[in-house]
Amino acid sequence: MALLYKADPTRGEIWKRVLADRAPDLEVRLWPEVGDPRDIRLLLAWEPPEDPIAAFPNLEMILSVSAGVDQFDFSRIPPEVPVVRMLDPNIVEGMVSYVAMAVLALHRDLPTYIDARAEGRWHQILNRPAAERRIGILGAGRLGSAVLAALAPFGFPLAVWARTPREMAGAEVFVGADGLDAFLARTDILVCLLPLTEETRGILGAATFSRLPEGASIVNVGRGGHLVTADLVAALDEGRLSAAILDVADAEPPPPDHPFWTHPRILLTPHIASHTRPETAVDAVLDAIRRHRAGETPIGLVSRDRGY
Ligand code: NDP
Numbered sequence: 001m002a003l004l005y006k007a008d009p010t011r012g013e014i015w016k017r018v019l020a021d022r023a024p025d026l027e028v029r030l031w032p033e034v035g036d037p038r039d040i041r042l043l044l045a046w047e048p049p050e051d052p053i054a055a056f057p058n059l060e061m062i063l064s065v066s067a068g069v070d071q072f073d074f075s076r077i078p079p080e081v082p083v084v085r086m087l088d089p090n091i092v093e094g095m096v097s098y099v100a101m102a103v104l105a106l107h108r109d110l111p112t113y114i115d116a117r118a119e120g121r122w123h124q125i126l127n128r129p130a131a132e133r134r135i136g137i138l139g140a141g142r143l144g145s146a147v148l149a150a151l152a153p154f155g156f157p158l159a160v161w162a163r164t165p166r167e168m169a170g171a172e173v174f175v176g177a178d179g180l181d182a183f184l185a186r187t188d189i190l191v192c193l194l195p196l197t198e199e200t201r202g203i204l205g206a207a208t209f210s211r212l213p214e215g216a217s218i219v220n221v222g223r224g225g226h227l228v229t230a231d232l233v234a235a236l237d238e239g240r241l242s243a244a245i246l247d248v249a250d251a252e253p254p255p256p257d258h259p260f261w262t263h264p265r266i267l268l269t270p271h272i273a274s275h276t277r278p279e280t281a282v283d284a285v286l287d288a289i290r291r292h293r294a295g296e297t298p299i300g301l302v303s304r305d306r307g308y
Pocket of ligand 1: 067068069091095138139140141142143144161162163164165176193194195196197199200221222223247248271272273274275308
C-alpha cells in the first residue's frame with residue numbers, strides 16, 4: 001500500500017517529510033518515481049494522470065492538493081474511487097487575509113490612488129462609510145463563510161449567494177438562480193468564491209455586471225474560468241465597473257499582451273490568495289485516509305453530481 005504524490009516537486013519533498021513524521025507506516029512515493037503501479041492505493045495530486053485507473057489499477061482514493069477540483073476529469077475516475085478536496089486551515093487563513101485586503105483596498109479606493117500617484121496628482125476622495133458599502137460573496141462554503149466572519153467587524157452590509165438555503169449570522173442569504181438578481185442589485189463589491197463548475201463558468205460576465213450597481217467592483221479569487229475577460233474590460237472601460245482585483249486567470253500566467261497586465265483598473269496577483277501548506281494540511285489528509293479505511297465518508301468528499 002503506497003501513497004503517490006503528483007504535484008509541485010519542491011512541495012513533494014516537504015509532503016514526504018511531513019508524512020514520514022506523522023504516519024511512518026505509510027509508504028510515500030513522489031511522481032515520477034512510481035515504482036510498481038499496482039502498489040499505488042492513494043493518490044495525492046494536483047492533476048491525476050489522464051486515465052488514473054489504467055495507470056494505477058488498485059487505486060482506492062484520490063486526494064486533491066487544492067481546495068478546488070475543477071482540474072479533474074471525473075469522466076475518467078470511476079465512482080467507487082472517492083475524490084476528496086483539500087481542507088487545509090492554511091488555505092482558509094490565506095483566503096481570509098487576501099479577500100480582506102482586496103475588499104478594503106476597493107472600499108478605500110486604492111486603485112484610484114495608484115493611478116493618481118503615477119500621474120503625480122494629489123487626489124483626495126472622501127471616504128464612504130462601511131455601512132454604505134455592500135459586500136456580496138458568491139459562494140458561502142468553507143472559504144466564503146470564513147471571509148464573511150472576518151469582514152463582519154468592519155460594518156459592511158454583507159450578503160452571500162449559495163446553491164442551497166441556510167441561515168448565516170450577520171449576512172443576508174440569497175439562493176440559486178432565483179436569488180441572483182436581488183443579490184447583485186444590492187452588491188457594491190462582488191467577491192467570487194465559487195467552485196468552477198458547468199453552472200458557474202463565466203458567471204463574472206456581461207449579464208452579471210449589468211445587474212450590479214453602476215461603479216461596483218469585483219474580486220475574483222475563484223478560478224479564471226469564472227470570468228469573461230472581454231466583458232470585464234468592456235464594463236471597466238464603460239465605467240459600469242470601477243475596478244477589479246484578480247488572483248486567478250484563464251491561462252496562468254496570462255500571455256504578455258493580456259489586458260490583466262496593463263488595464264489601469266485591474267490589479268492582478270499570481271494565484272497566491274492561499275496555498276496548501278503540508279505542515280497544516282497533513283491532518284486533513286490523514287483523517288481522510290483513516291475514515292476511508294474505516295468505511296466512513298471522508299470529510300471534503302467531492303460530489304460527482306454537483307461537481308464540487
Ligand atoms: P465549498 O465547496 O466549501 O463552497 C462552495 C460554495 O459555492 C458553496 O456555498 C456552494 O453552495 C456555492 N455554489 C457552488 N455552486 C453554486 C451554484 N451553481 N450556485 C450558487 N452557489 C454555488 O468551497 P470552498 O469555499 O472551499 O472553495 C471555493 C473555491 O475557491 C474553490 O473551489 C476554488 O475554486 C477557490 N479557491 C481559490 C484559491 C486561490 O488561491 N485563489 C485557493 C482555494 C480555493 P452550497 O453551500 O449551497 O453547496
